Amino acid sequence: MKIKLTILSCLVFTLAMAQQKSEWTSLFNGKDLSGFKQLNGKAKYQVKNGEIVGTTVHGEPNSFLATEKLYGDFVLELDLKMFADMNSGVQFRSITSNEGSNNKVSDRVRGYQAEVDPSARAWSGGIYDEARRGWLYPLEYNTGAQKAFKPRDWNHYKIECIGNSIRTWINGIACAYIIDDMTPEGFIALQVHAISNKADEGKEIHWKNIRIKTTNLKPSPSDNIFVVNLLSNNISAEESKQGYSLLWDGKTSAGWQSANTTAFPSKGWSIENGELSIRNADESNSTDGGDIITEKEYGAFDLQFEFKLTDSANSGIKYFIVAHPDKKSGVGPEYQVLDDAKHPDAKMGAGGNRTMASLYDLIPAAPSLDPKAARRDRIPIGQWNRGRIVAHPDGTIEHWLNGWKMVEYKRGTPIFNALVARSKFAKAENFGMAPKGRILIQDHGDKVSYRSIKIKEL
16 A cells, blocks of 8 residues: 555656646757847857857847747746856847837837846846836845856846746846836847947857746745835835835825924825825915925834926935924935936035935935946936935935935944034934934925835834
8 A cells, every 4th residue: 555655646746747847948949049039239149059159249239139929927047158258138028119210220129137247246137127217126235146146157047027026036046026017028038238349249148948937837935135116106915024014105195294283284285196296386286385294203214215306306305303393393314306407406515415315415425336327317307216215223324216325324423423513404403313203205395206105114
């Protein structure tokens, strides 16, 4: 009887393994480029020793070897290796469109890309939105994954797209996690990046073991990494598990009030289409809206928000605000929200400490680490930016903008105290030192909109 049960168990296991194996489909037959087409640029793609080899060509734009078939939900796995320092990526859920008024560039590839970046920046596995929104998940969000990629060695990539959930791994290490719905379906493509230096011509990247699974998909277990959720006023299951909740519900004024009364302003603010907006001074019903604050106080927290500026607009997010019943409240550290190019406040203060994402009048936002990124100016006025303020339990504070850490400081240190002493807050008692306080959105008389305001208490 025991022998029969053992044989039966082995048979069930073998059948299960065979079924699991049959659910995977190879995208590359190891012999030729059947099932693929080349888009955008004319870098060289060929098959050598059972591998796809991409080679850089000077003067060509980014080139992509794309699947002829489109894919929506899937798990993609492949191995890749670089034999030189170069940049590349794996496109997925991508599309094409013509670019330029004269259509000089046809079939321009746009869409999600799992980064291949062996440089000192080490953002391999991050998610970039090719020819659309730029970086969605740089590895500044997940620095622990920056050592996952092995330069000049084979690396195993895994990309999981199930519904709005998009995740990446390299060599078994979780790299990026976004929630987004811009492109629910598209092709998969292997990138050979453009090169500007003739001396870089001839550099190679190799791919092999490219396979995909599109049936019986189950989300991988949680890796507890930071999630970038690009859906408006939405908390994903993973974010909820990590402790995030909406600080503004996207529909009502619940949880918020005027900075000077216990009621929400009856004028000057609007809640429409999932946006919380300060109206322009010349709009009707906009007089004396004033700042708004949370009803609840917060100590250590991770605050995320999206904001959209109008031309020349000024606003800000303040924190550790202590409400005083006998006088106007609103003095505290501020994440500056500003049109740097046109608002005069950007040129005031000292050393740029009143520009976008700065600690207002104390610490300027950091310059770009990447000259091509143009961090503060990359998102045009009228489009949504992603802000973040992290207040750690030890007093360290971080300001983030669109995935970049712009400011880091620690409250109560001699440096912080010296900065306060030379600022406009020099006479404010214990400025920024409250153990906990309200969060405030500033009405500066300009139209600025906010959404996706969420918080996690640390």
